[in-house]
Each structure stands twice: as C-alpha cells, then as structure tokens.
Amino acid sequence: xxxxxxxxxxxxxxxxxxxxxxxxxxxxxxxxxxxxxxxxxxxxxxxxxxxxxxxxxxxxxxxxxxxxxxxxxxxxxxxxxxxxxxxxxxxxxxxxxxxxxxxxxxxxxxxxxxxxxxxxxxxxxxxx
Numbered sequence: 220x221x222x223x224x225x226x227x228x229x230x231x232x233x234x235x236x237x238x239x240x241x242x243x244x245x246x247x248x249x250x251x252x253x254x255x256x257x258x259x260x261x262x263x264x265x266x267x268x269x270x271x272x273x274x275x276x277x278x279x280x281x282x283x284x285x286x287x288x289x290x291x292x293x294x295x296x297x298x299x300x301x302x303x304x305x306x307x308x309x310x311x312x313x314x315x316x317x318x319x320x321x322x323x324x325x326x327x328x329x330x331x332x333x334x335x336x337x338x339x340x341x342x343x344x345x346x347x
Contacts, residue, residue, distance in 0.1 A: 221340060224333030231326035237314070239322055242306040247273040249297045250284050256298060260291065267291040275305070275312045285312040293317065 250272040257269035270286045271294050293303055304318035316322070 221333045221336035224329045224336060228326045228330045228333065231323060231329070234314070234323050235325060237308045238306060238316055241309045242316075243277055243309055244304065244306050244318075245275050245277045245312070247275055247287070247297065247303045247305055248301075250274045254298070256294060263288075269294060271297065273297065273303075275307070283312060287313065287315060290317075 254272065257271055260267040260269045262268075268288050268290055271289045272284060272286050273289075275283050275285055287305075289297075289303075297303060305312075305315045306318065307313075307315035
C-alpha cells in the first residue's frame with residue numbers, strides 16, 4: 220500500500236513538473252467552421268465538459284488537431300469564433316491546462332498516507 224501511495228505521488232508530481240517546466244503555450248480554435256456543439260456533456264468538477272475537436276497552434280507555427288475535454292463556456296467561445304489559450308505538455312496536446320488554471324496538486328495526502336503505511340509496515344516487522 221505504501222509503494223502504491225508513493226507511485227501516485229510520483230505521477231502527480233511528474234504531471235505538475237511536465238506542465239510547469241516543460242509546458243508549451245498555444246492557442247486553440249475550432250477545427251472546422253461547420254463544427255457544431257457537442258451533445259454529450261459530462262459533469263466534472265461541478266462544470267459541464269465535453270470532448271471537442273480543436274486546432275492547436277503553437278507560437279512557433281506548428282499546428283495539430285486534438286480532441287480536448289473542455290468546459291461548456293470554452294466550447295461556446297470557440298463556436299463564436301474566439302480563440303482559447305492553453306499550456307500543454309510537450310508532445311502531448313491532450314494533457315493541457317487552460318491559461319490561468321492552477322497547476323495540478325503534488326498529492327501531499329497520498330505521500331502522508333504512504334508514510335503511514337510504511338510506518339505500519341516497519342512496526343509489523345518489529346513485532347515479528
């Protein structure tokens with residue numbers, strides 16, 4: 220259990236570092252002028268989200284397209300012709316943050332839980 224908690228902490232830390240240190244700023248816009256709003260919305264973190272096909276443009280001129288899990292407000296803005304700003308992990312535009320969103324947490328709770336399980340493991344060895 221302790222090892223599992225430490226692995227989750229490591230994964231959360233790597234996600235955070237990947238976006239903060241190796242993040243690539245880009246703009247997004249809808250991929251097609253005939254694209255319509257999604258019909259299948261999901262409630263995630265108290266907001267409606269859906270997959271939406273966008274064109275991702277980096278500052279150096281590279282373009283790609285990706286299905287991103289975006290909020291209803293962002294999708295509505297993209298359908299109105301506006302652009303959104305994101306920061307995505309290098310070589311992976313599907314792992315992104317909207318400009319201004321907070322970075323993912325380190326997972327301190329998982330780390331503390333891992334320490335507690337490790338202490339329990341050491342105590343069990345001592346009892347043996």
